[in-house]
Amino acid sequence: MKLAGQIIPGEQPQRTYLVWLHGFLGSAYDWQATRNAFTRWPQLYLDLPGHGASQGITTQGFAEFFTQLTHTLAERNITRYWLIGYSLGGRLAMYTACQRPAGLEGIIVEGGNPGLADQTSRLQRIEADQRWALRFISEPLDKVLDAWYRQPVFASLSDTVRAQLIQERAGNKPDALASVLDNLSLGRQPWLGDALAALPVPFHYLCGARDQKFQAIARALGAPSHLIEHAGHNAHRENPAAYCQCVIDILTHYSEEQP
Template identity: 40%
Template sequence: MASNPNSQELPLVLLHGLLGDGRDWQPVIEALPGIDCHTLDLPGHGNNRGLSVTGFEQTHQWLCDALKALGIAQYRLAGYSLGGRLALYHASRAPAGLQALLLENCHPGLPLAERAARIEHDECWARRFEREPLAAVLADWYRQGVFADLDEAARARQIARRLGNEGHAIAAMLRATSLGQQPDLAAWLRAKPLVGARLPVSWLSGSRDHKFHQLACQLVKQGCNIHHLTLDGGHNLHASQPERFASCLRDWIASTP
């Protein structure tokens, strides 16, 4: 956990993506002096690699318990990729203390007809994480389309950062929180003038992450109650441009009293 106890703001809780840990946010936190920032290692990751969950609801309960253990009653929540999906599910459960939500290159969920195929797709990756050398799996993982903005040097650095993971733990988390296991939360976002009146939701996408940028644009067109923000970048904006990402967070905090 990283924090700045001198802040007068509501605590900002940050959730990383698959294969990451709370340290991923450190460059962003360093660019946010005066903001009370808290990072959590997701189940199966970092200091929580020995912790497993069965699905989104149990992960929501884990997050509630983690916040309670930190003494955090009211908070802003930001999440990236998998962390964003978990944050979105958490918000859909209407936790009393959540005051604002920001999602970075996040997926709202698939229609029911597409979920079985996604579960099968993620199961293939999970088996690879369990059975193959981690370096070999990561070399293929970071050649997926969403990471197309990474050049060879950036890809090599990302792989090196992720070699501390434990393959079985990643596989378990991938199965538990597969996109195919997630409810379609776009429906929740569309149904929320009343939620929107209480909980502002900002959605940040990278213009060069074509898949997730188009998803965010579609949510706006579908009438979802979100504030869509864009940075010129790829999938992992907070890693590739932490100071610009921190600037977005400062603006977001200032706009969400």
Template identity: 40%
Template sequence: MPTVATVAKPTLVFIHGFLGSPDDWLEVVAALDDRYACLLLTIPERNQQGQALRDWAALIAACEHQWTALLPERFTLIGYSLGGRIAQALSQIWLGRLEALILQGAHPGLGSDLERSQRRRQDRQWSNCFRSEPLETALQRWYRQSVFARLSEQQRADLIQARTRALLDSERMADLLLAASLAGQPDYWAALAQLPVPLLYINGAQDLKFCALAERLAKHRPSLERHQLPDTGHNCHHQTPKPYAALLAQFLTQVPYD
């Protein structure tokens, strides 16, 4: 279980994506932990009573409940995909303790009822896939989505092997996918535009969907720091961990620490 750092270093708090684990950040952290205290969180799959999370609000409440006591007084939040969406929510709850926010491939929110309806239907289909198919089959399908198209065959195989080895519970993943659906997430565009701490948005240069989202976010927030890692897709911290860590280190030199 992660513990609060006791050394006098700025703290970086990492939140993984859907199907991921804290281990996803290890190569990034290895390049940073001489200068920063790194705290790796695990997204909860159940509430305090051990029940499936009902919706987005229940997911954020579970994260806040499980993580608040682990955190130091001040920290930087770093989140990938679902982890980034969670970080957006928690940045509002923990605003007085936040030094900076770093998002990787994280969606600030859908803008229309039609988009939400389409995403809800899509996530229900994926949830049914995880409930009805063997885990490895579901993972093969998941990592063949267009958003992961830039993974090499070896990178895709490594991710599937890691998820299979982690003995993920398919039912829990199906439940979490529905609770965490982008269809039920609030709109964080305005909150990010007004966030009073430094904000960095990272995506792979080949991840065209999130390139467009980053460009749109920059119009809402002209001070946004943006960076596209070349020759990478959605999962760029996995594809190029050392350049990713170097990018974080460069950005963090601009963060004022109390």
């Protein structure tokens, strides 16, 4: 089934497409503050399964998402593309890249986890995500969203930004969120570290300078990594100007036609 999304043709349509994958609870709208920086490129802003205009689309796991994404790109005749993903979207971008699809020219991941290396950690994460899933379907959504954004990984969010995020996420369907949390749990994701190290395409990793957890992940991966100053886990939201400049620098480095 084709995922919902918005295409922006771009001023230079011969350039490679940028395909944007948002994080859990988000939608294509999450990139609103950054999209004007990339008008030279044709772009596709996707709504992931269970989110935005794709709320009615379910996915049973990473393999099915890969099929859904491949079908979506083919339906839209996108044959050359970079994947740019945040958090859950970054995990999906890494998984997709490890399948080595035709047409993929590189990935840029912001705060995405390549997986858990041992079975015990994976089982513990599945259980934790299932507890969150139960909360989403059994408690008031605004209460669960507030608790979600008070997790340590989001500690750098100001009260204002946290309130904005909760308001923006209020239109989500709890049952769809619960399904995504379970089926795309980090605990169900394969360990991708070794496959990422052998990718035939560029792989760059971004994280906020205040995001100690994902800085450690970046160091362990050994991929080219970039710190976004004055930002935590949600770097593209907390410092969009620095985020955009970093991504543009990466893309133009690999572009045959410099701007």
